[in-house]
């Protein structure tokens with residue numbers, strides 16, 4: 001999800017007041033949580049790594065709006081926002097960051113290694129792109145069980161250049177797996193800009209070669225993120241649909 005050129009207008013809203021307030025509350029919770037995490041990290045109270053999600057809040061909050069009970073999510077090390085957006089307890093996440101027993105991994109995992117089976121959150125992965133095939137594996141499990149759950153598999157623009165992403169695309173489409181691939185394109189992989197590392201910068205279009213339709217949306221606009229996920233194609237609803245209904 002990249003920011004479109006500055007002139008883009010906010011997406012039209014068909015959300016209720018309650019839903020809009022929920023979006024605002026969820027995004028603000030992530031922002032405030034991350035500000036505090038950054039502060040504690042600077043004070044040396046958080047050990048190991050700590051990757052913040054500041055500025056990307058609208059992506060996960062918009063996509064969560066299209067999820068239903070039972071859907072799974074998996075992401076990279078930049079994972080606090082995903083945990084909060086799917087309803088994990090902020091106290092448990094912060095306890096984990098600060099190495100306490102009350103944390104989701106009993107304080108032994110830290111920022112990158114938290115999980116919640118209850119909320120269907122499967123990490124938190126420090127190896128760039130490793131979560132992509134794992135996301136397809138989660139989707140395979142749901143297909144095998146015959147339910148209509150979807151797995152949201154998030155990864156970054158840097159991860160999008162890893163080979164295992166394309167092996168996963170091929171298998172996911174070949175096996176018709178209920179997975180939504182979400183590329184969070186924040187324009188940088190550590191210090192390396194997309195333009196410097198990537199010949200074709202339309203990352204959302206790379207699935208086409210495997211039969212996976214892609215769409216670019218403004219990741220700074222929660223309503224723009226929610227909109228395609230609600231349409232019958234190409235995101236969540238497409239992933240949920242039986243093969244015959246897929247475009």
Ligand SMILES: Cc1ncc(C[n+]2csc(CCOP(=O)(O)OP(=O)(O)O)c2C)c(N)n1
Pocket residue numbers: 076078126127128155156157158159160186188189190
């Ligand atoms: C396989 C692998 N190679 C290199 C690294 C070192 N590394 C950590 S973060 C990162 C950049 C990833 O960028 P991107 O996918 O755009 O995610 P972002 O940090 O922007 O969310 C790299 C190369 C790693 N963790 N794993």
Ligand SMILES: [Mg+2]
Pocket residue numbers: 156157158184185186187188189190
């Ligand atoms: Mg990036």
